[in-house]
Amino acid sequence: MTTTTWLIILLVLSVVANVALTAQLTARRRGPQPLSPATTVTVDSPQTLRALESTRLELEQARRAAEHATGLMQGRDLELGRVRGLLAQAQAQASDAADAAASAQEAGALRRERDGLLTRQRELEEEVRLRSRERDDAQSQSQALARIHELEGRLADAEARAEAPPGPEPVSPAIPRQLPLGRDTTTDSTVDGADLGPVVVRAASARGDRARHDGEHRRDAVLLRFAEEIPAPTLLSAVAAGAPRGRWSQSAAARACRSLAAQVGRYGESLGRELYGPGGDDGALNALLRTTLQGVAHSMRLVTRGEGPGGEADDAAIEVALTALLTRLGDSRDREREHLAFGVGDGALLRLRDGKWSAVFTPGEPAPDRTLRLPAAAAARVGWARLTTLPDDVLAVCSPPMAELLLREDVGSWFAARWAGRQPYLTSFLSEVNVPVRSTGGDRSLVCLWDFGDARNARSATP
Template sequence: METLVYVVLSVSLAGNALLLWAVRRRRPGAGPAEVAERIVRVEVPGPERVVQVPGPERMVKVEIPGPERIVRVEVPGPERVVRVGPAPEFGPGPFPLAVPGALALGRDGVHDTVVDGADLGPLHVRGGSLRGGRHRADQRFRRDAFLTRTLPEFPRPTLLSAVAAGNPLGLWSRTAAELLCESLGTQLDAFAKPLDTALADDASPETVTDLLRTALRGTANSLERLGHRHQADTRDVSADVLAVLSPLGETPVRRHLVLGTGTGVAFLLRDGAWHPVLELSESTAWSPGRALPAGCELRHRSVHTRPGDVLVLCTGATAELIRRPDVAKHLADAWTVGSPDLLGFLQQSAFRTAAADTDRTLVCLWETA
């Protein structure tokens, strides 16, 4: 009997020792082999600078010490110790890009995210505008606008696509950007027949410039009236615009007319390579104080597209993103295979990058076979 008791006690002591060894293996500082890390990338939702990281057991709150809006949070093991560092420069973002922590404040508010488009025979158009991360964090509204509209007064069915960027600090610049697009469509429609004739007959650049300046004079007047109505100064209602007129219908080569003032850029994506076809500058910025035709420079250029090409209009801030090699490759890989649906286009445009907090607005025209 005594021998049996000694055996039982020996087994019990051995089990306790094994259990104690296992517990010690799980203690903090046991070594990297015993700590399993999870990496969670999150976007800081608001000015409170606090992120909640969902874990399998509970929520962990992290105070963000620096100005970064996007961070990498590493949650190692059961201790829930958190280290904060900068996020990678670029990566595909979830859909949607982010859910705002609050609605925009101010009388000039607008939807956080907008997408539109249509398949117009062989020409497919997609447009989108997303509020920038900084505007979301500060509860400010989006300052950009875009327009895709067929112009009924042209003898041939014609599509107008436009992007406009308002002054980031202007009180009514979002309204000015939207008004700029709408008024541009109205004014170009009013001069539809002479413009169509000049484009069809390959008139001289001077003739086309004079027609466009005449059409745009009414658009500049619209911005001036907006400023008077709100008793706002020039900066508050400043905006610039980039647009393209595209004849519709079946054609082996389509001739577009790209025009604009301000900092927008038009790119041609062909065979996976990006080619700038119209670049503007700060000297062409449009405002009521520098209204066309005398106040700022109007630029225009004809662009020919063939099946497989993508013509991209974007605001100046968006153009800076596309010039980055990682972004250019991401969009080229997504868009050279064909036009996406509307939600797919929005998701492809909503890539995550730590390098830009500004609004993102662009219109793309796919030439299909």
């Protein structure tokens, strides 16, 4: 308890003691009063009344003083509680400030450590980049040296065997010196292909030297399509060779290929039955092929509809020789693969076996039929033949200029050495078809088909 509290208590006790002492003195002054036996009468004197009134006033003052002291004590307690709360709050703030300072110091230390690690990481990354650049440079130099040694070896081997065809750069493609002119122009060259398990196919068409020199466009087109409508998996390959001076021969060749795929699909079920069914009939097959080519001819005439005499199609502007091949896909368990070759005109189907090229089908046989062209010859005789291949055979559906190159002894052996047994990449195939060697100058177009018999025997492509 505080000093003020003790002072208030002592004041109250002194007041009470004074009151009690005054009452005792008043009683002694009065003395004992005689009482009658019958009645008792108490008479207060004026002094006694004044003393009692004085005592009562002193008691009232003492009570008010006690209440005031009590109020002061409560106010002191409230003030003391508020001071204690402020002290506790100040202590908590001081503790928080100390914790914050410690946290700030820790965060600063962690930040400095992180900055150091980031700096070290950047140094390591820069070192890794330098090492990677050095490694890549070393690998590039090593690969370049290996490539140089390989080219030197191939050049020495080629010179020793003298197997390259005549020409300054036998493995480099001819580069056009100008773009073709005319409304029927198309790309200078095109290439396509696919690896279909045991059957690998490549197709290319390149503008001939004569057309490049004269600024004329390529007039040939090639086609590779799955004949989905034939029940057995079958590949359709085709080469359409436009007439050398036909104004719309390129558009006609491209339309002939697209229409051929549509017509084969239209009669696919019947063709599959006659090709692979046990009761296939050659007469029915011949009629189907003629109907197919008639549909192709009708589609070709749409190219020049209204440009001929009397508003008819101009057949002379869209003449095309068409050679096509249907090949049964899948593994050939009986060691022979079935094919159907057909067409109109002077194209050819060649076979590479044991390093030698030989013609196995020509649509224009006998010789007078070689001058026939679509669309005019659609109603004439359609040339077709069934044939088979053995594993490691190569078939080539060719336009006339390409067939002449392959059948030449000097050039054909070069192509045979590059294509026998292993198929090339698409770019290599186009370069080889485009090889700058003396020829008649016509467009070079062909589809090559490698037969490996079984998918497990298929070899990887060569660069």
